[in-house]
Amino acid sequence: MGGILTRQVEGSAEAGQWASGNQIERDLILTDADFSRIRELIYQRAGIVLAEHKREMVYSRLAKRLRHHGMTHFAAYLSRLERQPDAKEWEAFTNALTTNLTAFFREAHHFPLLADHVRAKQEPVKIWCAAASTGEEPCSLAMTLLETLGPRAEQARITATDIDTDALSKARAGIYPQEQVRKLDEVRVKRFFQKGAGRHEGLARVRPEVSALIEYMPLNLLAPQWPVKGPFDAIFCRNIMIYFDKTTQAKILERFAPLMKPDGLLFAGHSENFSYISDAFKLRGQTVYTLAKK
Numbered sequence: 001m002g003g004i005l006t007r008q009v010e011g012s013a014e015a016g017q018w019a020s021g022n023q024i025e026r027d028l029i030l031t032d033a034d035f036s037r038i039r040e041l042i043y044q045r046a047g048i049v050l051a052e053h054k055r056e057m058v059y060s061r062l063a064k065r066l067r068h069h070g071m072t073h074f075a076a077y078l079s080r081l082e083r084q085p086d087a088k089e090w091e092a093f094t095n096a097l098t099t100n101l102t103a104f105f106r107e108a109h110h111f112p113l114l115a116d117h118v119r120a121k122q123e124p125v126k127i128w129c130a131a132a133s134t135g136e137e138p139c140s141l142a143m144t145l146l147e148t149l150g151p152r153a154e155q156a157r158i159t160a161t162d163i164d165t166d167a168l169s170k171a172r173a174g175i176y177p178q179e180q181v182r183k184l185d186e187v188r189v190k191r192f193f194q195k196g197a198g199r200h201e202g203l204a205r206v207r208p209e210v211s212a213l214i215e216y217m218p219l220n221l222l223a224p225q226w227p228v229k230g231p232f233d234a235i236f237c238r239n240i241m242i243y244f245d246k247t248t249q250a251k252i253l254e255r256f257a258p259l260m261k262p263d264g265l266l267f268a269g270h271s272e273n274f275s276y277i278s279d280a281f282k283l284r285g286q287t288v289y290t291l292a293k294k
């Protein structure tokens with residue numbers, strides 16, 4: 001990180017020149033006021049409640065945006081954003097502040113449940129993966145459908161959405177480090193991935209039969225309109241609600257309900273519990289929900 005000075009100043013003489021001692025000195029200065037403003041803006045834009053301890057992350061990710069624009073003050077950058085509600089920079093600001101942590105077959109117990117749910121379906125299966133990040137989750141869904149439905153999977157549709165357009169670009173490319181892919185079952189690796197060679201050494205690409213089932217598109221779960229069309233056999237909305245407050249979670253759950261088939265399943269993340277947030281869904285098993293009223 002080209003010559004950036006990183007130094008925590010606590011109660012030192014230098015700290016006095018800033019608004020509070022709780023700041024990090026670098027080549028740029030992120031004040032408490034800047035941080036509060038960033039938290040408010042990302043909350044309004046994406047519903048994300050940024051925890052107090054995310055200050056370091058916010059600094060390092062947004063400092064890149066400031067440098068990109070040749071700016072030296074967070075306040076000026078934020079004012080520019082606020083003045084231009086439609087600026088392209090909003091996308092970069094949002095992309096910078098999302099957490100994209102994901103993995104193939106994360107929370108593995110969900111996939112056999114999905115397989116059982118779709119096995120006997122006569123109509124083409126429709127799934128929405130509502131926080132698809134860099135694509136590992138929708139690819140795991142596609143692999144599950146191919147394993148379960150055989151040639152019938154070709155009619156299935158997985159709509160994979162995310163607010164983060166950089167994550168979606170990676171998802172569309174479908175290229176992953178081989179060490180990440182190696183963690184999968186060997187049979188799956190052979191069947192669903194192509195090993196990179198030459199300048200793609202160390203990488204693996206998901207095979208076209210997997211990608212063919214997935215349609216990627218940007219979608220902000222807070223947006224008044226969602227460009228997705230139900231009804232879905234399953235909605236995967238895992239490890240995103242945890243970043244939203246309860247009111248936002250409740251609104252999203254109320255909007256999921258009419259997009260589900262009567263027997264549809266809603267899959268949540270391991271630390272997400274929707275039972276006390278909305279009465280549209282009832283718990284069916286470990287972090288899996290069905291419609292309360294069919």
Ligand SMILES: C[S@@+](CC[C@H](N)C(=O)[O-])C[C@H]1O[C@@H](n2cnc3c(N)ncnc32)[C@H](O)[C@@H]1O
Nearest residue numbers: 046098101102131133163164220221238239240
């Ligand atoms: C931690 S990842 C979870 C990925 C995947 N669902 C999983 O469980 O492995 C959370 C994802 O939610 C996305 N996200 C954050 N705010 C969002 C919003 N308002 N609308 C849609 N997606 C959002 C982030 O960009 C990120 O890719």
